[in-house]
Structure formats: C-alpha cells, structure tokens
Amino acid sequence: MSDVIIKVENLGKRYRLHHQAQRQRYVALRDVLTEKFKQALRFRSPAAQSPSTEDFWALKDVSFEIKQGDVVGVIGRNGAGKSTLLKVLSRITEPTEGRITLRGRIASLLEVGTGFHPELTGRENVFLNGAILGMNRAEIKKKFDEIVAFAEVEQFLDTPVKRYSSGMYVRLAFAVAAHLEPEILIVDEVLAVGDADFQKKCLGKMENVSRREGRTVLFVSHNMAAVRQLCTRGIVLKAGQVKFIGDATAAIESYGDLVKIAHDVSFAPRSGQPTITSVKINPSALAAGSFHLEVGFESPVPLVPPVPGFIIHSASGVPVYGSNPRFQGEGYNPGKLSRGVISFKVEALPLCGGHYRLSVWLGDWQQGSDYDHHLDVLAFEFKNGEVPANRPSSDYTGYIDQAGKWQAICPEEGK
Numbered sequence: 449m450s451d452v453i454i455k456v457e458n459l460g461k462r463y464r465l466h467h468q469a470q471r472q473r474y475v476a477l478r479d480v481l482t483e484k485f486k487q488a489l490r491f492r493s494p495a496a497q498s499p500s501t502e503d504f505w506a507l508k509d510v511s512f513e514i515k516q517g518d519v520v521g522v523i524g525r526n527g528a529g530k531s532t533l534l535k536v537l538s539r540i541t542e543p544t545e546g547r548i549t550l551r552g553r554i555a556s557l558l559e560v561g562t563g564f565h566p567e568l569t570g571r572e573n574v575f576l577n578g579a580i581l582g583m584n585r586a587e588i589k590k591k592f593d594e595i596v597a598f599a600e601v602e603q604f605l606d607t608p609v610k611r612y613s614s615g616m617y618v619r620l621a622f623a624v625a626a627h628l629e630p631e632i633l634i635v636d637e638v639l640a641v642g643d644a645d646f647q648k649k650c651l652g653k654m655e656n657v658s659r660r661e662g663r664t665v666l667f668v669s670h671n672m673a674a675v676r677q678l679c680t681r682g683i684v685l686k687a688g689q690v691k692f693i694g695d696a697t698a699a700i701e702s703y704g705d706l707v708k709i710a711h712d713v714s715f716a717p718r719s720g721q722p723t724i725t726s727v728k729i730n731p732s733a734l735a736a737g738s739f740h741l742e743v744g745f746e747s748p749v750p751l752v753p754p755v756p757g758f759i760i761h762s763a764s765g766v767p768v769y770g771s772n773p774r775f776q777g778e779g780y781n782p783g784k785l786s787r788g789v790i791s792f793k794v795e796a797l798p799l800c801g802g803h804y805r806l807s808v809w810l811g812d813w814q815q816g817s818d819y820d821h822h823l824d825v826l827a828f829e830f831k832n833g834e835v836p837a838n839r840p841s842s843d844y845t846g847y848i849d850q851a852g853k854w855q856a857i858c859p860e861e862g863k
Contacts, residue, residue: 452551453632453664454514454537459546461507461532461688506532507688510546514681516631519658519665521679521696523672523703525824529688530668534558534634537666552631552664553581557621566610570601570620573609577624591627598653599623619646626653633657634666651678670807670823672700672765697764704763704805709827714744722747722819724756724810726789727826735831739797743790745810747819750784755811758792761824763803768847772811800849801831 507529514520522530535541537548538556555577564573574595578588596602599619601612609617625633633654655678658665669675675682675696682699684692684706692702712728726744733740743756757772771792773780782790806828809821 451515452513453516453518454551454666455549456510456512456537457547457549459507459510459533459536459548460505460544461529461536461541462544463504463506465502465504505688507536507543510685510688510690512683512690512693514664514666516551516664517658517662518681519654519667519679521675521682521699522666522668522685523670523675523682523699524685524691525706527687528685530685531558531636532688533685534636534666534668538634550632553629554632554634555581555625555628555630556634556636557618557625558634558636564609564617564621567608569607570599570605570609570612573620574624578628581628581630583628588628591629595620595623595627598627598649615646622650622653626650626657630663632664632666636668637670647674654678672703672761673767676700676765700764704765704803704827709803709829711826711828713825715822717746718820720748722751722754722810724808724820724822725787727806727808727822729806729826729828731828733793734828737796737831739792739794739830741792741806743792743808743810744788745785745790745820746787748786750786751812752784753780753782754785754788754790756790756792756808757811758806758808760799761805761807762847763805765805766847768799768804769797774811797830798848798850799830800847801829802847803827803829 510529510533522533524530532541534556535558536543537550538554538558540556540558565576568576574592575585575588578585578591596605599616599622601616601620604612604616609620612620622635625635635650635654651674654665654667657663658678665678667675667678679696681694682692682696682703683690684699684703686706691706692699711731712726714726715724717723717725723746724743725746726742728742728744730738730740730742741758743758745751745754745756747754753773755773757770757774759767759770761767782788804827805824806826807821807823808825810819812819
C-alpha cells in the first residue's frame with residue numbers, strides 16, 4: 449500500500465558469541481604445558497574439540513508493516529531484541545537476513561551521544577546532524593532557535609558536548625531528532641536519562657509530531673503508561689521474535705502475559721558493582737491483603753546506607769504504588785553495609801485485587817544515583833477480600849480499594 453512507510457520482511461540478526469575459559473588467578477608452568485598439550489590433541493582430533501563460538505539470533509523471522517503517521521510502541525523484556533531492531537531500522541547495524549523497505553528520512557535517538565561528535569560544540573553538532581539527515585544550512589538555521597529553546601542548553605551551546613552531562617546530551621539529541629523534520633522518528637529507552645519534566649516534554653513533542661504533523665514514531669519503553677498514552681499500535685517482542693502486533697492496549701496486555709507469576713528470583717552478583725541479588729514477595733501476605741518484600745544485595749564497597757526501592761505496576765503498566773527509604777523510611781538507618789537483605793512491609797495495602805508487576809532498584813542515599821535495577825522482575829496476584837461480582841473494572845474505579853462512608857444531606861422539609 450502507498451501509505452506503508454516501513455516494511456520489514458523476514459528480518460534476522462545473528463551475532464557470533466565467542467567463549468573463553470575462565471582465567472585462573474595463578475597459573476603454574478605445569479598448567480601452561482598441560483593446556484598446550486590438550487590444545488595439540490584437540491587440533492589433531494576435530495571430534496575432540498570443544499566449541500568456542502555459538503550463534504545467537506537477536507532477531508529471527510521478524511515481519512511487520514507500519515503506516516505513515518502511526519505511533520508504534522516496541523515493548524518486551526530485557527534481551528527481547530528491541531534495541532537491536534531499532535539499530536537495524538536506523539541502518540546502524542546490518543541485518544543478517546531479510547529485507548527492510550523505508551520511505552523517508554530517519555532520525556534516531558538510541559543511546560546517549562548517538563550521532564554526536566564529542567569534540568564538536570552543541571551548535572556544531574546541530575548542523576552536523578541536520579546535514580546527515582539531508583537538510584541544507586538554511587533549513588537547519590530555520591529550526592535552530594526552536595531546537596535550542598527546547599533543549600534548554602543555551603548557556604552551553606558553544607561548549608564541546610563531551611563536557612555535557614548525560615541529561616544535557618539527551619535533551620539536545622532529542623531536540624535535534626524531533627525538530628529537523630524526519631519522516632520517521634525512532635526513540636529508544638534513552639529518554640529515561642532525563643528528568644521527569646523533560647520526559648513529559650518529550651512525550652508531548654512526539655505526540656505533536658505524529659498527530660499534527662503526520663510523521664511516524666517508533667518508541668521503545670518499559671513505561672507502559674507512556675506507551676498507552678502515546679502509541680496507537682504496539683509490537684511485542686520475545687526472544688527476538690514478534691509475539692503480537694496490533695492495538696497498543698492489546699499489546700500491553702499481551703506483554704503482561706509474558707511476565708509469569710512468581711514470588712522470588714535471584715541474580716548473580718555483577719563484578720565490581722553494587723548488585724541486587726534477590727527479590728522475594730511473601731505469597732501468604734498477598735493472600736491476606738498485605739505486602740511483604742525482601743531485597744537482597746551485595747556491594748564491593750559498603751553502601752552508606754543501601755537504598756532499595758520498588759514500584760508496583762498494574763497489569764497494563766500503570767504505576768500504582770511505590771516506596772523507598774529516602775522518602776518513606778522514618779527510622780531507617782542501618783549504617784554501612786556490604787551485603788544483606790532489606791525488608792519492607794505494609795500490613796494492609798489498599799489495592800484492588802488483581803494482577804500486578806514489580807520493578808525494583810538499588811541506589812545511593814547521598815547522590816540518588818541508580819546502581820542496579822530490574823524492570824518487571826516479578827508478577828503477582830494480589831487478593832484483598834471478596835471482590836463483588838458486579839464491581840466495575842479498574843478503568844472506572846482506579847486501583848485503590850479504600851472503604852468510605854456515603855451519606856445524603858437533604859434540607860429539612862418546610863424550610
């Protein structure tokens with residue numbers, strides 16, 4: 449059809465993974481000689497060789513069409529292939545197989561600093577990116593003041609961008625991508641680097657770009673509320689394959705089905721970095737209308753103190769409740785800790801019964817920085833007493849279940 453602006457046919461992207469044996473801290477001469485002897489035997493006998501590489505398909509047999517003016521949310525768990533898909537569409541990465549047909553110029557914002565030269569100033573990078581998009585100098589100058597005002601970096605416009613903070617980088621990069629009139633705008637989760645006000649500003653701009661200007665937007669986000677607000681269609685990826693294509697609300701529900709109900713999960717510690725090692729929800733507490741959470745952690749250096757946090761999302765991705773000790777931790781002062789388990793309890797959580805998802809993070813008390821985080825780490829069912837059969841859905845009542853007293857106040861008759 450003439451209004452199809454992106455057509456993907458049987459797309460695949462394969463990476464070759466190379467495996468290396470784990471190095472020992474101390475290697476004696478006899479170990480070196482033994483290993484050399486084993487290598488010689490493996491060389492002489494191909495059947496005895498152990499594979500050192502394997503193929504990993506980040507995308508496999510992906511096909512879809514996107515029409516002009518569509519706003520498409522690309523959603524899925526970490527490692528599903530979302531970022532790889534956008535890199536292939538942006539022509540940053542070559543596909544291994546399949547075909548892509550694009551009609552129009554593409555502006556993409558995939559990683560902090562994508563398309564910027566660190567030694568050039570903000571002003572110079574605006575003109576550089578415009579030239580890459582195929583715009584002449586007059587067209588870029590026409591949009592220049594609008595770009596700078598949106599990014600709020602006037603004071604640092606003639607400073608090399610290598611000295612920008614990550615937030616400043618993203619503000620300018622998004623402003624350039626959104627204002628230089630590409631037919632297709634591709635935005636990855638990188639917007640999460642910016643502050644809350646700027647994220648709202650970006651969502652508003654993308655909404656304007658698509659609905660008023662008729663341009664196509666592909667948007668990757670773990671924020672299902674943003675996807676629901678902005679997107680008209682959704683693509684759900686799992687293990688590099690398309691699991692659902694259709695209406696955005698139905699896509700969010702389909703994604704929720706991929707997050708299996710579980711009450712505990714463990715993670716391997718990351719070398720040299722503070723890490724969340726376990727997350728556990730007490731299932732018996734959920735059945736009684738309570739919420740008991742335990743977050744295990746390890747750190748190479750003591751955290752002063754460790755600050756975990758969590759957000760409970762509805763099945764459709766709406767954040768409904770969250771907490772962390774920085775703002776709701778009166779009396780929380782464990783001191784310096786390198787490892788341990790931190791618990792959180794609410795004996796009567798006023799949520800409506802239903803299915804929810806949990807995201808957790810581990811941060812720093814002083815700086816508010818994020819060391820480790822896991823989105824949609826667990827899914828669980830919350831029960832809060834008997835639910836009336838005729839109760840309206842959460843779309844009409846919200847997610848808070850708090851009883852109140854209704855009373856009619858009528859004037860006395862005859863007065």
